[in-house]
Amino acid sequence: xxxxxxxxxxxxxxxxxxxxxxxxxxIQKYVFSTDHKVIGIQFLITTILMLMVGGALALAVRWQLAxxxxxxxxxxxxxxxxxxxxxxxxxxxxxxxxxxxxxxMIFLVIIPVLAGAFGNFLIPLQxxxxxxxxxxxxxxxxxxxxxxxxxxxxxxxxxxxxxxPGNGWTSYPVLSDLAAAAPSSGAAQTWWLFGLTLxxxxxxxxxxxxxxxxxxxxxxxxxxxRMPLTIWSMFITAILQAFALPVLTAAGFMLVFDRLSELLPxxxxxxxFVPAGIIVNNAAPTVGGGQPLLWQHLFWFYSHPAVYIMLxxxxxxxxxxxxxxxxxxxxxxxxxxxxxxxxxxxxFIVWGHHMFTSGMNPALGMTFMTSTMMIALPSAIKVFNWIxxxxxxxxxxxxxxxxxxxxxxxxxxGGLSGIFMAAVPVDxxxxxxxxxxxxxxxxxxxxxxFGVFAGIQFWFPKxxxxxxxxxxAKVHFVLTFIGMNxxxxxxxxxxxxxxxxxxxDPYLHGYxxxxxxxNQFMTISAIIMGFAQFLLLGNFFYSxxxxxxxxxxxxxxxxxxxxxxxxxxxxxxxxxxxxxxxxYEYSSPEAEALGQDFILQTTAPPAGVQRVAVHH
Amino acid sequence: MKxxxxxxxxxxxxxxxxxxxxxxxxxxxxxxxxxxxxxxxxDGLFYLILIIVTVTFVGTQAALGYALWKGATKGSxxxxxxxxxxxxxxxxxxxxxxxxxxxxxxxxxxxxxxxxVLSKFPDSVQNSPVAEVMARQFExxxxxxxxxTKLMNEPQPGDLYFVNEVHVxxxxxxxxxxxxxxxxxxFFAPRLRVKQDAVPGLIIPVWFEIEKAGEYELxxxxxxxxxxxxxxxRIIADSQKGVDEYLTRLELEQNEDGxxxxxxxxx
Ligand code: HEM
Ligand SMILES: [Cu+2]
Ligand SMILES: [Cu+2]
Numbered sequence: 013x014x015x016x017x018x019x020x021x022x023x024x025x026x027x028x029x030x031x032x033x034x035x036x037x038x039i040q041k042y043v044f045s046t047d048h049k050v051i052g053i054q055f056l057i058t059t060i061l062m063l064m065v066g067g068a069l070a071l072a073v074r075w076q077l078a079x080x081x082x083x084x085x086x087x088x089x090x091x092x093x094x095x096x097x098x099x100x101x102x103x104x105x106x107x108x109x110x111x112x113x114x115x116x117m118i119f120l121v122i123i124p125v126l127a128g129a130f131g132n133f134l135i136p137l138q139x140x141x142x143x144x145x146x147x148x149x150x151x152x153x154x155x156x157x158x159x160x161x162x163x164x165x166x167x168x169x170x171x172x173x174x175x176x177p178g179n180g181w182t183s184y185p186v187l188s189d190l191a192a193a194a195p196s197s198g199a200a201q202t203w204w205l206f207g208l209t210l211x212x213x214x215x216x217x218x219x220x221x222x223x224x225x226x227x228x229x230x231x232x233x234x235x236x237x238r239m240p241l242t243i244w245s246m247f248i249t250a251i252l253q254a255f256a257l258p259v260l261t262a263a264g265f266m267l268v269f270d271r272l273s274e275l276l277p278x279x280x281x282x283x284x285f286v287p288a289g290i291i292v293n294n295a296a297p298t299v300g301g302g303q304p305l306l307w308q309h310l311f312w313f314y315s316h317p318a319v320y321i322m323l324x325x326x327x328x329x330x331x332x333x334x335x336x337x338x339x340x341x342x343x344x345x346x347x348x349x350x351x352x353x354x355x356x357x358x359x360f361i362v363w364g365h366h367m368f369t370s371g372m373n374p375a376l377g378m379t380f381m382t383s384t385m386m387i388a389l390p391s392a393i394k395v396f397n398w399i400x401x402x403x404x405x406x407x408x409x410x411x412x413x414x415x416x417x418x419x420x421x422x423x424x425x426g427g428l429s430g431i432f433m434a435a436v437p438v439d440x441x442x443x444x445x446x447x448x449x450x451x452x453x454x455x456x457x458x459x460x461x462f463g464v465f466a467g468i469q470f471w472f473p474k475x476x477x478x479x480x481x482x483x484x485a486k487v488h489f490v491l492t493f494i495g496m497n498x499x500x501x502x503x504x505x506x507x508x509x510x511x512x513x514x515x516x517d518p519y520l521h522g523y524x525x526x527x528x529x530x531n532q533f534m535t536i537s538a539i540i541m542g543f544a545q546f547l548l549l550g551n552f553f554y555s556x557x558x559x560x561x562x563x564x565x566x567x568x569x570x571x572x573x574x575x576x577x578x579x580x581x582x583x584x585x586x587x588x589x590x591x592x593x594x595x596y597e598y599s600s601p602e603a604e605a606l607g608q609d610f611i612l613q614t615t616a617p618p619a620g621v622q623r624v625a626v627h628h
Numbered sequence: 629m630k631x632x633x634x635x636x637x638x639x640x641x642x643x644x645x646x647x648x649x650x651x652x653x654x655x656x657x658x659x660x661x662x663x664x665x666x667x668x669x670x671d672g673l674f675y676l677i678l679i680i681v682t683v684t685f686v687g688t689q690a691a692l693g694y695a696l697w698k699g700a701t702k703g704s705x706x707x708x709x710x711x712x713x714x715x716x717x718x719x720x721x722x723x724x725x726x727x728x729x730x731x732x733x734x735x736x737x738x739x740x741x742x743x744x745v746l747s748k749f750p751d752s753v754q755n756s757p758v759a760e761v762m763a764r765q766f767e768x769x770x771x772x773x774x775x776x777t778k779l780m781n782e783p784q785p786g787d788l789y790f791v792n793e794v795h796v797x798x799x800x801x802x803x804x805x806x807x808x809x810x811x812x813x814x815f816f817a818p819r820l821r822v823k824q825d826a827v828p829g830l831i832i833p834v835w836f837e838i839e840k841a842g843e844y845e846l847x848x849x850x851x852x853x854x855x856x857x858x859x860x861x862r863i864i865a866d867s868q869k870g871v872d873e874y875l876t877r878l879e880l881e882q883n884e885d886g887x888x889x890x891x892x893x894x895x
Binding site: 102103104106107178179180184185186187190193194195196286287288289290291292293302303304305338339340341342343344345347369370371374377378381382385386388389392393395396397399400402403404405406407409414417420421424425428429431432435436437438440441443444445493497501502504505506508509510512514515516517518520521522523526527530596598599600601604609 | 629630633637640641643644647648651655656657658659666669670673674677678680681684685688689691692695696698699700702704706707708709710711712713714717718721722725726729730732733736737739740741743744745765809810811812814816818819821822823824825827828829830832845847848849850851852853854855856857858860
């Protein structure tokens with residue numbers, strides 16, 4: 013308790029500053045808002061739109077792989093407008109497509125939708141606070157996304173009409189370092205790096221806020237082990253961000269410095285990543301003693317933890333939703349917390365598994381292999397506990413539950429394919445083939461995105477006071493699930509067949525020619541899946557205005573957020589919440605005594621039983 | 629409808645398994661048997677992991693489907709099982725997978741050492757690369773030492789050059805020096821199961837033993853620019869005699885002037 017009271021005081025103080033005047037203009041209320049709920053929804057809508065952009069880029073990639081060098085319908089016209097190639101994809105353009113597809117999906121969709129949208133919306137509500145610790149910083153974290161989007165946007169055209177950034181989302185030097193190395197390595201690459209850095213600034217502002225808020229602003233009685241797993245996951249993710257991001261930012265600046273001398277008349281001239289004697293495109297040999305592998309180490313030191321930044325919050329949210337939809341407590345709450353912590357800890361010592369073929373010291377390879385194998389363990393524990401959570405539950409087969417079940421089913425595939433790649437000798441064959449592409453789409457699309465779909469439908473009533481249509485959501489689920497597996501499962505087989513990733517035309521190589529029909533099947537699946545997302549968009553925007561009205565607690569869930577009005581007003585709670593129990597007491601005897609199968613964390617126990625201050 | 633969903637989650641893993649089962653017969657599998665000694669070891673490890681992973685996949689998906697089925701057939705009046713978990717189960721499903729994962733790691737170590745640890749390379753190839761393979765956008769430049777001399781890191785007068793074709797002896801361990809002139813590339817010979825990045829500034833020795841004489845694809849596996857996909861080359865494995873003859877021919881071609889060439893072709 014002692015930690016809680018002063019925190020509440022200070023917050024009330026800042027609250028007065030930030031929202032003292034209640035007649036806010038439209039701009040203050042909906043545009044430059046400091047309300048975490050508005051910011052969360054801004055993030056959500058922005059990321060859903062970016063999802064469609066990233067999806068269009070993906071379909072263009074798939075088009076080329078299924079119908080190489082043929083004019084693209086529809087989208088091709090649009091691209092053709094400023095690329096002037098009659099809708100045909102050129103090899104440079106192809107490198108831009110997969111680079112920007114990945115960059116948009118990772119930096120403008122997955123990371124901001126989890127931490128930015130759900131983190132913002134849910135953290136204060138689930139811990140019983142009236143806003144974030146630093147509301148203005150929170151607002152800035154959203155508004156820094158737009159300069160980032162702007163920079164990524166400029167990067168498309170900065171190097172002239174045919175060359176957007178094309179060096180992969182990993183942007184390995186020397187290719188990404190020397191402007192002469194490729195048409196895409198000019199100004200486009202620099203703008204891309206600026207965009208990346210700005211996304212990092214945005215994430216860092218969010219991360220500081222989440223940590224502070226979760227530590228300081230929990231409602232009375234909300235002990236650490238009464239926090240929903242969503243909060244635990246957001247907390248652990250924020251810590252990951254805080255420790256990993258500075259490394260990426262530093263690496264980004266190093267690369268920018270390496271590049272600046274070529275682009276601006278400046279005295280800065282570094283060669284962090286460029287060794288001496290490199291001759292690109294008949295330019296003069298480079299001078300300098302840099303190390304390209306340094307970038308890989310720095311990049312993956314961030315980007316491996318980042319793949320968990322792209323997953324952990326979804327894991328937490330799915331745990332909440334599975335418990336609610338199975339009307340059962342989460343199986344093994346503490347093991348779930350500890351395994352998330354273990355994933356985060358181990359996540360810092362596995363980055364080298366992306367570099368098994370890079371020529372680094374083989375002794376390091378062995379170490380990284382062992383740590384990588386061990387990170388599969390907490391993942392496995394979580395899967396078992398999710399199945400345990402559903403087991404013998406009173407399952408509500410709605411779209412929320414189905415998307416969560418898909419999360420578990422598909423995460424299993426992604427986790428298991430990871431084991432092949434963790435085994436160095438096997439990875440030597442699989443590295444940079446479609447097997448990798450299959451792996452990360454099962455974890456990022458199969459797990460994270462399905463978790464996000466579920467989360468959107470689950471918390472929608474809290475966001476807008478209305479329900480999304482469950483039937484439409486189910487059709488969306490089935491089409492997406494089938495499309496997803498049709499698109500990505502065969503990628504495992506392509507990888508086994510030795511098809512490298514990032515090839516504009518794999519069929520140039522005789523041993524891959526016969527894989528064309530399979531690629532066409534995959535592209536058709538991807539198109540179905542892509543168009544199915546219009547159902548999500550339609551359902552989302554239609555339901556904001558026309559959905560069935562929802563009360564405070566439409567799902568019969570336990571979290572503090574469900575004791576607030578839907579949507580919660582300014583300051584969230586009409587009655588300051590006090591937390592009396594854990595978040596998962598579905599079907600508990602206590603609940604039954606009330607004649608229901610849930611019991612809100614705020615429901616006071618019968619008179620005489622005083623448990624507010626109990627810590628365990 | 630509830631049962632439909634349970635069946636749905638049972639059904640798709642079956643489809644996935646079926647696709648994997650028929651994959652080899654449809655050509656959706658390795659391009660061929662491994663054709664190098666290390667390749668056999670790599671494939672062996674792959675199949676070991678494949679078995680473990682398949683068992684896990686079937687077990688977990690079946691359990692998930694069963695949990696759904698139980699939920700679907702539960703009468704709505706029956707209440708959910710109120711349980712916060714089981715200490716015993718947690719211990720079992722922590723220790724068993726931990727054991728399996730450590731086991732998998734241990735099985736990899738020897739092969740990894742054979743592939744990568746310089747001091748474990750076969751004696752016959754230690755310090756005696758047959759050629760330097762220099763990647764550049766977007767081709768492979770091969771440099772052989774003048775017959776009878778050793779390959780030096782710096783080009784020597786008398787070195788022999790060729791593009792996009794590497795000749796190496798079959799049925800004996802062979803080592804090449806891998807380099808890049810410009811950006812990063814990767815040396816990928818799918819049938820030999822060999823892959824190694826060519827890193828700017830480094831000279832990386834790569835060894836393999838091709839079992840039979842023949843022609844094997846060589847391609848680039850690290851994004852190196854727009855032409856990445858077309859770095860197509862061949863590795864030609866031949867008897868030592870055949871390789872020597874090739875090099876002699878190459879030396880002749882490279883050293884003779886046009887007149888002699890014309891004479892040679894006139895014969
Ligand atoms: C079960 C635990 C996991 C293991 C053992 C594992 C292992 C690996 C390994 C060894 C690689 C590198 C392969 C290569 O490039 O040769 C890799 C790549 C990757 N993994 Fe995982 N992984 C696991 C879980 C995850 C999760 C949960 C995510 C994301 C949410 C993820 C996302 C990725 C991504 C994005 C890449 C590819 C990056 C790139 O090269 O573009 N992985 N994984
Ligand atoms: Cu990783
Ligand atoms: Cu390449």
